Structures are given as structure tokens and as C-alpha cells.
Amino acid sequence: MFDLFEFPADGSGLRRAFANFPSGVVAICADVDGTPHGLAVSTFVPVSLDPPLVSFCVQNSSSTWPKLAGASHLGLSLLGTDQQDAAQALGARNGDRFRASQLHRGTGGAVFLDGASAWIEGVPEVTVPAGDHAVVILRIHRIATQPEVDPLVFHGSRYRRLHADTADTWERKAG
Template sequence: MHELLDFPADGNGLRRAFANFPSGVVAVCAEIYGVPHGLAVSTFVPVSLDPPLVSFCVQHSSSTWPKLSGATHLGLSLLGTDQQAAAKALGARNGDRFRETAVHRGTGEAVFIDGATAWIEGVPETQVTAGDHLVVILRVHRVAAREGIDPLVFHGSKFRTLHTG
């Protein structure tokens, strides 16, 4: 039997509890004035099929989101298992986040990470303040996917792969 651990209902306690819930890793990217900018999020949620909407969350402290928030189109790349380096680079506070990452362009400013499991292109529709984050709702305009690529999963504060069988 597994031991039940009580955590305080604060940021550290929630972080420890949330580490027990696996999530996918999504790159949110756009080219602003000829320079690609992007960040990695693990709080991505499909919201609606009609109209097609998705959401992701960004910390208020993000220095990248203010640059991306003005883009007419954003590119969301649902990362695959072999894209851990890209996820780490996009999550870094400093440095060239795209130095060793191949990308391709979409409509407007949208930028996508090559080799992802799926790509979603959309237009930011609204932002809602929620505690120390913004919830960004994106209206989907284009979707593409590749078969046979497993998603990159973040669980227990590290990247993992899915095991089938």
C-alpha cells in the first residue's frame, strides 16, 4: 500500500501534488520582427470543438509572453518524445532557444517545431488572469498531425515516454 502524504495548500505543496499528474509539453511560438520567440507549456487543454478553441497557461513572470501576445497567429507544437532538448531550450530563461531546433513557418507570425506530433495554428482570442498565471484562449485555424510519434510527457518533474502493452 502506498503512503498518503499531506502537503500544505501552498505553491510548494501544489507543485508536489501536480507532479503526480502527467501532461504533454507544448511549444508556443511566433516570429516577431524577424526573430523567433517561444516558450514551453505543460498546461494545454482542448476547450471546444465548435468553435475550435484550445487554452494554455503562462506565468505572469514570463519575459517571453509579452512578445508573443502581440502576434496575430501563434504556432503550437505538441512535442514528441525525441524533442526533450527543444523543450528544455524553450523553458530556459536565457540563451538562444532555437539554436539547435529546426522550425517551419505557418500563417502570419506562427512558427512550428519540426518533428512534433501535432501542430495547431491559431489566433489569440482572449486572456484571463488566474492567480499567478494568464489563461490564454486560442481560436484554432489550422491543424496537422503526424502518425506514429509518441508525445513528450512531463511527469514527476521530468520528461517521460509512454509504454504500451
């Protein structure tokens, strides 16, 4: 059944498999000692409604996460389709990570990117070591959304837009 394109269950094979699963792109940001710091992740998962929790994963090799890990509050911006440049800047190892972004501040040092589809402000609750990553669980304190902004999607190792079918299109396909 799996003989067509079978890959080894190693980092390379997993990277190929994960490239087939679309995910949103989230900016994780905070002011640390008066300077904004941030990174982009595509491993964001809602965890619980009661209490309100989300999680994201960060590579152990990240030079930015150790700075953000000590922040009292983190700002998560669920990036919109017009924020590809911001996602690329946040993923860069060097340079001004906020060159493509307008920022606004939340409480406790949380930083947000204008133009996102949603914003979540929270407090890191638990960090769990997991192989070459850390899983961070964040307790949500505040949220805001812009439903008219479509999310930025990462799929096949590139940024994409969702294609939304209208209800009429679905009815014609079903009929």
C-alpha cells in the first residue's frame, strides 16, 4: 500500500511528509528589555477550551526562543495572506525581523503584528522537551480576530492562500 513513494522515517522523510500537510503561520513576539523579538512557527495547535490553552513548537537551535522564553506575556499573531514578507523576515537568521511589519503592544510585553487574522495574548505555562524541539503551552488571556482577513498557509514548503468555494459551488459539486 505504501510502496509508491516510501521514504525512511527519518528527518528527511518526515520533512517530505509534513510538507503535504498545510498549516497556519504564527508570529510569536514580545518585548525583551525594551526591544521587540519574534519568530515564526507553523506548528501551532489549539489545546483546550477550558482552560483556554494553545501550543506551539520551537526548534532547540533557535537563538530567539531563549530571549522570548523569559517574557511574562507573549503575543501570537496568526498571520494573514498579505503577511508573507513578515513571515519570511521572522524566519530569517539575520536582519531586522520586523522590517515588513507594523507592531502594536499588548500587556506584559506582548507584541503583535498588524494585519493578522487573529491575535492571542498569553502566558507561557509549560515547556516540554520533545526531540529537537520544545513544545510550549500557553495560557490565553486575551484574543481578538479579524474574520475578513484570510490566514496565511504554509504547504509544500511555500506560502499559499486558501481557495474558498462558495456555497453555490459546493451545491453544484454535490448535485
